[in-house]
Amino acid sequence: MNGYTLANQFRKLRASFPFSALEADLFYELVGLCNDRNWPTEFQYSNPLLCATLGVSEKLLISARNRLKQAGLLEFTSGHKRSPTVYRFLDPDAKIPLPQVSKSGSKNDSISDRESGSISGTSINKEKTKRKTKSPAGESEQFPFADFWQAYGKKEDKHKCEQRWNTLTPAERQAALAHIPGYVAATPEKRYRKNPLTYLNGKCWQDEELPTTRSGQPPAPVPAPALLPAPELNEDFLAEQQARAAAEQEAHFAKYAVAA
Template sequence: MNYLSISNNFARQIPMLNPTTGEIALFHALLDLKNIDMRFKDKTGKKKSWADSFDPTSATLQLYSGLSANGIVKAREKLKTLGLIDFKSRGRRKSTIYRLLDLSSDKSVVISSDNSSDISGDNSSDNSVTLNKTKQDKTKLNNLSRSESPTPNKKEPEPDKKAKREYDHQSEPYRLAEELKTGIMANNPDHKKITESQLQNWADDMRKMLELDKRSYSQVSNMISWCQRDNFWKTNILSASKLRKQYDQMRVRAMNEWQQQKHKPLLTNEERDGHFG
């Protein structure tokens, strides 16, 4: 596969597949972004191939396709059904992983037999079924799977929600909480006093960003510094919970500003992940 062959094969299949203008726009956006992704090596230092997956952000896809976030969700489901792409959603806080499929003109349109969002490494017909797969077959498979399960999954006991952590002042979560407090007080010396109890709560939200959201200490610190300098966000980010909630939205704008300062046409994956997460 290469850019020209994928584009030409897609154009030849348009009359047969009859995609909407939004689906066409999303496919070409993914093709263009994959072409850009091909410039960079993977984590092992090897040159990437067209069959490799890639993870453009939702904001980038909206920019390249002209579609809304909901429009992208609808269009990608149809493109997957048509056998043009595969994708795996990783939740709200991580970019969806996409992969372009082989668009040979003699290839029949197929969908994954398990109808899941997982990206498969095998494109053979053994792992797919035709579009006329009946719901009855799927029901039989589900019933068989349940019957083979020896015992139902036991629900794990929930942790004691009343237990409250106390963070050492030298711990990374607490230091990030102090950093946010310093930024807020510098912007508004008349801000009401931020108590030790509030700092402990903020530290817990910082911990969630580090452990659950998989952001590094430097990434969160960079975002705190950026948002407390931004004229709009410094009046809105007045707690750690708000910082965590708005992190992805701020990240798009922060990266755009940083990109303009660096005078680069596009941030590399390493720069993108290393500075703001």
């Protein structure tokens, strides 16, 4: 097992198990760390160092790490305060085959089976099953409901929202969390923001355009300031100023006049 073998396995797996950019960065960073240690069976590395390297929070790191484990790329033992996490890469030759496209030509069956944990040995259950209300084990840690509830801001029908959230796939949860910040920014007044249950039922993260204003009308133009009336001139004051100017001019020329 080496870096080339793992990278090739990751590339093949992407066709049926889509990864985010963070998950890809984490995988290749772990491959590089293992390579630096001459490919031991397992190696340790702390979460704070990985978070600093990838520029993410520990919560996002744990979520990405669980996705890589779910895909069958690696195993790990979570660390504690004084014990870093232990990582182990799985040998691609010893793993189960990648999910195949079903006879109907759809990849959704195989992907759903892998995510629901129904792959056993070298066989893949291709029968479609109804989605359970509760999330399968492991998926509750991915994009938890608390992330949605905190990001959306409008807190109504929490229990129903959590039940609906648990029926979404990880990809749908990720898409919703990516869409919510822009939607919340476009609807700063919560009373004009959709009920969170309506948002989830309608899968509103698939909308191409965000609302611009509450009424859809452009803001009213600011009126121009009124012009002040011209001041009235005092005729006596004006005559006095003109006489003073004439006197000063006459004195100036008289000072420098040359006697004939």
